[in-house]
Amino acid sequence: MTDTAPCPVCGKPAQAATRPFCSQHCADIDLGRWFTGQYRIPGPLVDEENIQKNEGNDER
Ligand SMILES: [Zn+2]
Incomplete structure (x- = not known):
């Protein structure tokens, strides 16, 4: 096969x-991606959007 x-x-x-x-090396990279991804999920993803929106709503 x-x-x-x-x-x-x-x-x-x-x-x-x-x-x-x-x-x-690549196995370690993939493992690192998993860890960073897991750490990111519980975090407040809304914050990033709010930051972007605040910047966009910035009149002036
Ligand atoms: Zn590879």
Whole structure:
């Protein structure tokens, strides 16, 4: 079987030792993304929108 999905991080062919990533480096990157993503979910996403709206509503 040639079922080698590309590395989701950089798109290179995945290695068997570090599937589905091409290397431990990319595995770490993906793990970091997960952690940052999880930390962001409980945070107040509305704040970012409010900030943008405030700037947009700034008359003058
Ligand atoms: Zn990679």
